[in-house]
Amino acid sequence: MDNLLEFAKGPLFRLTFAIMILGLIRMVGLAIMNGLEAKKLASDTTIAKKYVRKLTFGFILPIRAFRTRPLYAAVSILFHIGLLITPVFLFDHSLLFDRAVNFSLMDISLSKESADMLTMLTIISGILLVIMRAATKTSRFLSRRQDFVWPLLIVVPFISGFICANAAMSPDGYNAAILVHILSAELIFIILPFSKIAHCVLLPFSQWITARSWKFIAKGPEDVVIALNKEGKPL
Amino acid sequence: MDRISKAKSVLWIILGIAGAVGITRFIFGLGVTTNLTDNTPWGFWIGFDVMGGVALAAGGFVIAAINYIFGNERMHPISRAAILTAFLGYIAVAVGLLFDLGLPWNIWHMMVFWNPHSPLFEVGWCVMLYLSILFLEFAPVILEKWPERKLLAKIHAMLEKVKIPIVIVGIMLSTLHQSSLGSLFLAMPFKLHPIWYTPILPVIFFVSAICLGLTMVMVEGLATSYLYKKEEHPYVLNTLRKSAIVMLLIYAALRFGDIFYRGADKLLFTGTASILFWLEISFTLIIPLIIFSTKGINKKVSWMFVGAFSGVFGIVMNRLNVGGIAHVNNIAESATFYLPSFTEITISAGVVSGAVLIFFYFIENFNVWEEKPVDGTLEVKSIPKFSSNKVYLGSTKVTNRIKFSFFFVIAFGVTFASISGSTIENKGIEEVKVTKARGGDTLIIDGNRDGFAVTFKHEFHKSKNIECGSCHHMNKPGDKSTGCYECHSGMYSEGDGFKHDWHSSSAGAGQSCFKCHDQNVSKGKGFIKSIKKAKDLCLECHEDMFVKNSNIDKYETFKTASYADAMHGLCVNCHEETLKTDSTLKRLKPNLANCSNCHKDDYELKVKQMRGKKLMNKSVILP
Structure with missing residues (x-):
């Protein structure tokens, strides 16, 4: 157990954290490069910039969603607030960061009470999100399997972290809980840049590219013909 | 995956590993990440990256001389690639040097604080000037891509006019610093082993650089031809082969003549140094000369590649030997034998990979391979065409980008995880304890x-x-x-x-x-x-x-x-x-x-x- 814990805290953490950071940077880089290059291929290069801007930044603050499904939008916003603020501003995490790299947000970290509150909020809203997704026919139809898995997976480190911080238990129990906490968080780290969760950095870009791409003329078939060396020949 | 994508994937993986290792070198310093000691302060980075790199880039001035000074126009098709190799090689030298310098941010000191007595000062200035010259030599290739821009076209025309003077200055500078790297070691007659130490070290360095230039251009040409499925020019290859034989024979005569003249031949069969020497000689001279001069196999591309690569390997090994491995205190049995550490090798490999990837980028985006007929009868059939709008060799730019960046990220992460901070720190400088003193006056x-x-x-x-x-x-x-x-x-x-x-x-x-x-x-x-x-x-x-x-x-x-x-x-x-x-x-x-x-x-x-x-x-x- 101790060896596993050491491994999870050391090499495995470095691996997953490095892949998460670099992977997210990669995603942003690819999005920008592909977005810029896409314009080269377009025949109509005029873009309604104002419309694109509205669409891009409108999705960052999902106010429009309140009109159609206010309850779902509210729960979703609460979930995101808890999800982002709690791990970053948690005092215990700041302490670990401070020891490792001598820099942290320790002075503006959350108090114990507010951290507990936010954790509970995240757990409840995460579970609610899954239930609401399953309850409505339309969203159930639109969802893939992973859409149900990710919120539940994200909730796991919150639950185990909450147990570690509050429950009084034997050292072995504590170690088991903290191991679950670390490993599940690392699992999230490593799948983050390769899955849907990458929307945390990709959101503005995906909107931007989508908005631009409407202007393009499809050139796919021509490319296939060129790739097959059958230019001018009947298929 | 096609050949070029496979090669690029491997290069990106190496670059990822080197990236993580490079960060470690800058955080923890030279002492703990390399096997360098006070005994052997110059190791793999100086021997391979700097001395080997400068010599590897000698192809630029050799081909430029054949092309423009000796007027052999038929070698023209490889001149651009050779100059690009040299340009990237010198940039790799500079980047590699930054890893080896203890205070890399002081690299500009050489330009301001002059020390005219130092061979390194001369080498530094020469390399700096020659890098600029190489840039000017290669600039037309970049500028001609946008003929419709007036300013660029003007600069292009101007550079074409001064081409010959630029080439001459480039050859002069190369002659200077290729030999000065040898002069550097004249300062250590008692440190370098007598088989390698000779008063004509500058001449030997210069001649071997020409050999290396020729063999390296062969390696580079054959490798890119293989990767891009392009035919090699038979005339060019043959000329290179013949010149390489002549230069290797001159090198052999110089090397052995010098050893026998100085009486160092008694040392040729004793000790570790002799093993190093014969390894070096068989890679540099024996294998390439046999392959290049045997009828039948000297027309086969695969054998030619083996011969040329062996020559490159041998001369780089010579630079490594002179640079640190064949120093007397290193091969003496009392001292610990220096072998480069994982960090040193990966960073050098990473620098080379980066240079090769930039080379591929230029090949795909600029007109590095010219389509001039080599001579009246032989025309090269298949030079691949690169166009940003077209699908090339099965994979598009977009998929390549996704694939290569993925490899880079994974390689970086795995290396970063496997370097343990605590073991590196434990290797750090020993704490000097204060002796306990009490009661004295x-x-x-x-x-x-x-x-x-x-x-x-x-x-x-x-x-x-x-x-x-x-x-x-x-x-x-x-x-x-x-x-x-x-x-x-x-x-x-x-x-x-x-x-x-x-x-x-x-x-x-x-x-x-x-x-x-x-x-x-x-x-x-x-x-x-x-x-x-x-x-x-x-x-x-x-x-x-x-x-x-x-x-x-x-x-x-x-x-x-x-x-x-x-x-x-x-x-x-x-x-x-x-x-x-x-x-x-x-x-x-x-x-x-x-x-x-x-x-x-x-x-x-x-x-x-x-x-x-x-x-x-x-x-x-x-x-």
């Missing part, structure tokens, strides 16, 4: 262990009516007049004067956290600070800790200064006043910047003589 403080000490006479200071508390400013619990070394235990590193973990552990003092820390504060740096000032807090248990009339009244942290810092802080305060009146010292060096002003070899007590003798408790040598 005179302390002889020889912090650097070099025989130059400063003496401190206890009785003399007492007789000047200096308060004990001035120096013995704090006592350990239950102690009186605690010595300096007890808390300032490291000569150059911080000590721990409080032992936090001992106080909180149940096996130690068993104190509750909240005895010192605020129970109500659970966040921020507020919790780390204690509730009371350290002085009041410690006094609750340790009554005699704080000495009367102590000259130190601030107890802010439980970390203690290093012994050297503590002594300087304590002594300089008082002696500064004396120094102001000391006319001799004041005249010589009014400030205290020079260590030897105080740390002069004491005329009464020679440290070296006193070491190892029992001194009947009169004086204590510290450390």
Whole structure:
């Protein structure tokens, strides 16, 4: 157990954290490069910039969603607030960061009470999100399997972290809980840049590219013909 | 995956590994990440990246000379690729050098602070100038991509006009620094092994650079032809092969003639050095000469590649040998044999991979391969065409980008995870402990262990009516007049004067956290600070800790200064006043910047003589 814990805290953490950071940077880089290059291929290069801007930044603050499904939008916003603020501003995490790299947000970290509150909020809203997704026919139809898995997976480190911080238990129990906490968080780290969760950095870009791409003329078939060396020949 | 995508994937993976390793080198420094020692301060990075890199890039000036000076226009199709190889090779040299320099941000010093007596100064300037020349030589290839831009077209036309002068300057500069890299080692006649050390080292370096230039152009041409499925020009390949044979024979004659003339031939079959020598010679001369001159196999592309690659390998090995491996103190049995560490090899590989990837980029985006017919009859059939809009060789730019960046990220992450910070730190500089001294009259403080000490006479200071508390400013619990070394235990590193973990552990003092820390504060740096000032807090248990009339009244942290810092802080305060009146010292060096002003070899007590003798408790040598 101790060896596993050491491994999870050391090499495995470095691996997953490095892949998460670099992977997210990669995603942003690819999005920008592909977005810029896409314009080269377009025949109509005029873009309604104002419309694109509205669409891009409108999705960052999902106010429009309140009109159609206010309850779902509210729960979703609460979930995101808890999800982002709690791990970053948690005092215990700041302490670990401070020891490792001598820099942290320790002075503006959350108090114990507010951290507990936010954790509970995240757990409840995460579970609610899954239930609401399953309850409505339309969203159930639109969802893939992973859409149900990710919120539940994200909730796991919150639950185990909450147990570690509050429950009084034997050292072995504590170690088991903290191991679950670390490993599940690392699992999230490593799948983050390769899955849907990458929307945390990709959101503005995906909107931007989508908005631009409407202007393009499809050139796919021509490319296939060129790739097959059958230019001018009947298929 | 096609050939080029496979090659690029491997290069991106190497680049990822090198990226993670490179960060480690800059965080932890040279000492712990490389196998370099004081014995072998120049290792793989100098031998391969700098000396090998400069020689590997010699193809640029060799082909430019054949093309423009000797007027062999038929070699034209490879000239652009050769110049690009040279340009990227020199950039790789500069980047590799940044990893090897202890203070890489001072690399510009060479330009401002001149040292005309140093061969390295000459090499540095030459490489810098030649890099600029190579840029000018290659610039037309970039500029001609946008003929519709007027300014670029003008610059292009101007560069075409001065092409020949530029080429001549380039060849001159190459001649200078290729040989100067050899001159560098003329300065160490007793360090370099006699098989390699010779007064004609500059000539040998220059000739071998030409050999390497020719073989490297062959390797580069054959490799890119294979990867891009392009036909190699038979005439060009044949000319290169013939020139390589001539140059290798000249090199062999020079090398062996010199060895026999100096009488070093007795050493050719004895010891480790001879093994190194014969390995080098068989790669450089024997294998390529056999392959290049045997009929039948010297027309086969695969055999040609083997021969050329062996030549490249052999001459790079020569640079490594001269650069550090064949130094007498390295191959002597008493010293530890230097072999490059994982860090050194990966960073060099990473630099090369980066250069190769940029080479591919230029090939795909600029007109590096010209489509001129080689001669009247032979025309090259398939030069691949690259166009940003078209699908090339099965994979698009977009998929390539996704694939290669994925490989890079994964390689970086895995390497970053497998480098353990703690093992690197444990390899760090050994802590210099201060020797425990107590009860002596005179302390002889020889912090650097070099025989130059400063003496401190206890009785003399007492007789000047200096308060004990001035120096013995704090006592350990239950102690009186605690010595300096007890808390300032490291000569150059911080000590721990409080032992936090001992106080909180149940096996130690068993104190509750909240005895010192605020129970109500659970966040921020507020919790780390204690509730009371350290002085009041410690006094609750340790009554005699704080000495009367102590000259130190601030107890802010439980970390203690290093012994050297503590002594300087304590002594300089008082002696500064004396120094102001000391006319001799004041005249010589009014400030205290020079260590030897105080740390002069004491005329009464020679440290070296006193070491190892029992001194009947009169004086204590510290450390």
